[in-house]
Each structure stands twice: as C-alpha cells, then as structure tokens.
Amino acid sequence: MSLDVFDSTIRNSDAEVAANAAHDLPAGFGEAFAASWNSIREWHNFGAFYTARANVYNDWREDIRQKTGETLPVLGAQPGEEESLAGMAPVTLDEVNARLAKIKETYPGLDYITPLTDRDLDSMTYVRMAKARGDAAAMAAREKTWGGTFGSASGTVLGGLTDPVTIATLPLGGVGEAGIALRALEFGVIAAGSEGIDAAANYKSHEAAVPGSSAEIPGEIISAGLFGAGLGGAFGLLGKALGAGRRVLPTALRDDVNAATSEAQLNASNVFTGAAAESANRDAVTDAVRSVANGEPVTSGASFDAAHVASLATDGGAKEAVR
Incomplete structure (x- = not known):
C-alpha cells in the first residue's frame, strides 16, 4: 500500500490522460x-x-x-x-x-x-x-x-436489472400466450412505464445536476419503450424457436386473452395520473412501437409534454433527493 x-x-491524472488520448479511437x-x-x-x-x-x-x-x-x-x-x-x-x-x-x-x-x-x-x-x-x-x-x-448493450441491461422498479415490474412480462408483436408491445409498455417512474423520482436531482435536463424525459421514456420492445420481440422469437405455445387456444378465446393481457399491461405500467397524461403516455408508447414495427421514423415523443412527468413528481409525492 x-x-x-x-x-x-497521479492515478487520477493517468486516467485522465488515457481517456483524452483515446477518445478518437474506437471504444x-x-x-x-x-x-x-x-x-x-x-x-x-x-x-x-x-x-x-x-x-x-x-x-x-x-x-x-x-x-x-x-x-x-x-x-x-x-x-x-x-x-x-x-x-x-x-x-x-x-x-x-x-x-x-x-x-x-x-x-x-x-x-x-x-x-x-x-x-x-x-x-x-x-x-x-x-x-x-x-x-x-x-x-x-x-x-x-x-x-x-456489446459492452454498451450489456452495461445497459445489467445496470437496469439493479433498478428496484425494473425488478418489481419485470415479472409482469411474459404472461400468457402471445405472438412476437404483442410480446414486443408488452415489454415496450412495461419498460416505458418503468422509465416514467424513475424519471419522476429523479426529476429534482436531475434538474439540480443538469438544469434543463427534464426536457429529455419524453425521449428517455420512448427510448426505454423501444429497448423493451426489442427485448420483448427477442423473447418472442426465442419462444417460437423453442416451440413454446404449441398448444393453440381456440381463436376467439386466444383473442380475448391477448386483448385482456394487453389492456392489463397498459393499465399496470401507466404511472401517470389524470386522463390527459394517461392518454398521452399510452398513445406515445403504442405509436412508437408500431412505428418501429412498420419501419417508420419514431416521432411520437415530440408531442409528449414533459409537464406530465413534473406533475407526476409533484402529485405522487416523489421523495426529494435534496436534503
């Protein structure tokens, strides 16, 4: 020692030099x-x-x-x-x-x-x-x-698994029988809802650390939804590859189950209060996932008002991070 x-x-200076010297090289x-x-x-x-x-x-x-x-x-x-x-x-x-x-x-x-x-x-x-x-x-x-x-993707996934909100909501995904598109939508909604909860909890500390950063919240929620949709789609593909769900339910019953599951997930993961905020969140997440599925640009976040998140932080009594 x-x-x-x-x-x-000296160690900090060495680390700083190494970081600055390598910033133009592939990470x-x-x-x-x-x-x-x-x-x-x-x-x-x-x-x-x-x-x-x-x-x-x-x-x-x-x-x-x-x-x-x-x-x-x-x-x-x-x-x-x-x-x-x-x-x-x-x-x-x-x-x-x-x-x-x-x-x-x-x-x-x-x-x-x-x-x-x-x-x-x-x-x-x-x-x-x-x-x-x-x-x-x-x-x-x-x-x-x-x-x-791979490092960026794995750091995001593993870091997200340490989030108590993710741990609490993750079991909501993968319930019942669903196709690839519905599984993607399911995970996308859960991920977007989880990010909304995190954004509300961190609202004040984010503004204190980087003033004006709350403007990024809609994009972060949409990005989380897209990442979750991709993850859900991957799980759906894996399930199909492994032959999961071979026991097919009657068409009418299967449609009812899928509809109930989708509605349940939307309601369970929508953390916003008030009709306007709930509707905006549901529309933005659903439109974003559908745009990705159709290969279209994602623009739904542009119409999502960041004030909804600020209201959630106030109305929900989110714990203030500043003593």
Missing part, C-alpha cells in the same frame, strides 16, 4: 460497459442520486485510505462490534469527521482536507451524476468495436 500523498492524484468493451453501467445506475435508475452519493463517499473514503492507510467507517452502516455495541444507530457524518480529525493529528499534511458536510456530498453527487450522463452521451456518439457495442 502506498503512503505517497500524491499517489491518488472497446470495458469503456463502453463502464459508461453504460454508470449512466444507468447513477442517472436513470430509481434512487440514482443515492447510488451516486454512496459512490462519491466511497471514493473520498478510499482517497483518505490511500494517503494514510487508515480506513474511515462506512457512512450509514451499523457500527462493528469491536467499536461499540451492535444495534446502535448507523454511522453519521459527525462520527466520520471525528475519526478524520484523529487521523489528521497523525498526518499533519492532511490539513487541507476539511470536514465533510451534507452540502459537500450533495454537490459532489450532482457533479458525478452529470458526468455519468455526459460520458454516456459521448460514448453513444463514439465509434465502437464489436466488443464495445
């Missing part, structure tokens, strides 16, 4: 995966603010460890039995700063490190969220190898 006080600075798997993974977890997912905040603290904590060899407690964790009785209140910033003060007594060269405050953590969190968003946008515009393309 290095005790060089400049060690982390490989690792770079593309990291950009997608961080973007999903620290910008898109439900509670992205708190994920980014925890990562900011852990990086700061690791920087102190690299400089001193001392390990600060994990913020919010239960104290260890060697420190105090089990079951006591979680570690607070005051306890972290008290421990930091003792470390600074041993290492006078760390006088430049000031006690950490909630405001400091929030500010660093917004910077990290903005970086995750910016890195993903830059990666999307950058040329990629086949590995990089």
